[in-house]
Amino acid sequence: MRVLFLFFSLLCLVAYTECYGGRGYDPLGELLKTRKSRKSFDNHLAEDDVSNEYSPVYVAPQDGLKESDKILRLPGQPSVNFSQYSGYVTVDPKAGRALFYYFAEAEDYSSKPLVLWLNGGPGCSSIGNGALTELGPFRVNPDGKTLWYNKHAWNNVANVLFLESPAGVGFSYSNRTSDYVTGDKQTAADSYTFLVNWLERFPEYKTRDFYITGESYAGHYVPQLAHLILQNNKITNQTVINLKGIAIGNAYIDYADRWAGTYDHFWTSALISDETHNGIIANCNFSSEAPDSDACQNYQDDYVFAYLNTPEVQKALHANITGVPGPWEDCNYDILGDWEDQPDTVLPVIKKLMASGISVWIYSGDADGIIPVTTTRYSMAKLGAPVKTPWYPWYSQGEVGGYAVEYQNVTFVTIRGAGHFVPSYQPEKALAFFSSFLQGKLPPGTN
Template sequence: MKIAFHLLVHFSLLVLVSSYGGNGYDPLENALKIQRSRRTVSNHASKEDVTVENSYTPVYVGPQDGLKEADKISELPGQPAGTNFDQYSGYVTVDANHGRALFYYFAESLVNSSTNPLVLWLNGGPGCSSFGSGAMMELGPFRVNADGTTLSWNKYAWNNVANVLFLESPAGVGYSYSNTSSDYITDDIQTAKDSYTFLVNWLERFPEYKTRDFYITGESYAGHYIPQLAQLILQNNKITNQTVINLKGIALGNAYVDDETENAGMYDYFWTHAIISDEIHEGIISNCNFSEGATITDACNDYENQAFAAKSNVYFYDIYAPLCSPFSNSTPSISGFDPCTENYIYEYLNTPVVQQSLHAKPVQWESCNDFIGINWKDMPFTVLPVIQDLMASGISVWIYSGDTDGRVPVTTSRYDINKLQTPVKTPWYPWMYQGEVGGYVVGYDNLTFVTIRGAGHFVPSYQPGRALAFFTSFLEGKLPTDH
């Protein structure tokens, strides 16, 4: 009965989902519009709102005996011959009373898996899949072929240098679920708590990773998820007798962390990349105040609408990429990335034999659950104070940016860093990859900023080699120079 109820709720919610980055679909913008409409001058987020409570209640820890062995994937349908690393997937219960469980996929490192670090990857949305987008489209070991049934190697997969854990969070995203329908209306704080509970339980299931160096990476709205989870880990490491998580660093990719810089940076990027006219840009500059608590005027709204109309059908997750269409093959992507990839992933992850091999419940998988994003309860205006706390904690904090992304562009990341007011230690310089500029880097006090040249919002999709080079430098704690 519980399973039938779950399937009914899950299906009813997923009626409202769409493909992450699909033509004309933008889950982050949909969520932001709703949040902006809720804010008033007298009711806006403060630093206290984005700092997870210091009080500690021991988290739920369920029995894990035998579950690691049960989660081992014998073989993914259509995987290439010669797959020689262990992979696991399944569910970790984070609330037994509600029946709330988060789905994960774990790819152990191709070499040195017993010593390489453990890395958690999170996609954003809010409401988008870290497995479908992160693992199958970006940095995982496989890519789905155009037939929707077979896989090919991603030779630049991040499990070349780390053991990579992909988490579908919060419940309702991808294969993750709850038997309590109200759980699908959630927020930043609950998502951080559930992700922390997931990690504590997962490390009981995989105890050999308990003392391993641990990093968190991700992109987009994970610019909220990652700092808040990292802060919670550091707080609980001090005050709990449960597992101490050996957090060493975080890397935020094309990250939404501050609403003012997101707006200002996006429209400045549109203008400097010839997407909007001088007149529209000047109208936004003259009529819009994006600071916290400011009133958004009708004139500002009008110019913003003009900007989006002028953008037309440019795919602003990667402004130079072709759209997925019958004519896509005649206009190849500069990066070689197939713009129809998400269609192949959708077909593959909704194949019953694939879901069985993943130990996933039989549901209609979608890359994004729009219900979650539009019903998000609490979206702090900024998490920059949390990032400042993390910088002061001594862990490694990196911000990286694909420079052809118009959704959370490189201008936004630079404006974020300006607000952090941290001094430069190593001035801006180009880093090299295979004899060409891979991007640019600045070393700040307690912060590193890296660009990846020619990459859009989903950096490892568009520039997989440069992304792996950057990621390797991040793990080594060294500024990228030459790869």
């Protein structure tokens, strides 16, 4: 415990990664530190157990709700030429469970694909983090009251939908408190129900090319949701959701790789000594089933918060309603503490997605210490895909943007100088990478 605290403190100090909520707190790290004390894990989505039976999905009438969700203007926002929407989609009427979304259309929305963005945690907000800190059209000024325009926002090239999931995250809620004890399976099911109903509310997007993107613990969310979409499309013999691809960044996809890659990253970045690194490798067990030995243990920001808790902002977002559990928070740490099912690895799910024919991209900010590039490279090797285009430097605005390698049915891209929140650290490079992903082309290899 002592060495992990030291590591995460070092990461915050040297800016290897953002510190959630300005607290120097890493939700994913905290989740993983508790795993070895648990007896078993549910690998329901890691194994080949796809049911051939369709589970009915709740679908409600959505007439008129799109118009009521339209945002006339956010407090303190600059003038823009695109439409915004936000509001709630009920996913379980009996429990009173509803998920909150924010949707930023592109200026030429009719010609652009639809992209869902999911932050991880688990339990962290896609609006406070993804929309207002990373890839959304606005960022919050230091006064906590006004916004500035992000010229590298992803809605330059896509219609971007941000979802706060599961219930209890951000403005999403349930009237049944037991719903706040949740996990991967329920999160995937609720996100799917959300999408089906949201597409009823926005029917013009029903046949639009659809992509799912996200980061960190969304390395679980994104593949699992994509798997569920393809499974239901197959069972119903219809394209309920027109999924074309996924992209996950600095993704937690394999438990063992996470720790081994992290320690190797600390060592190669000169954050720990040769002696400490050798001691960790010799004494630590990176599987979740076995506890660490005593020898191993011996080795071992406020602007958005203020803005989203302003009554005028919540009213403009259609979020200030009875039933929201307290003020908006960037991460719900109670959900983190009560997270139930989480397979050790989602690599089998990713392999299925690779075989399905959709586009699968995995990207990594090369200065991240939470899920380092070394961790992701170890996971890529486990996928066992042959190389089609060898490792090469790609360019953005006349300089190296990172490196890329194309494997059979999966592409791996690094973003140079980016931490855990890639679009926050390197907005220009992130947009260039994202544009290539949507175009189905490798990032440019010349300047």
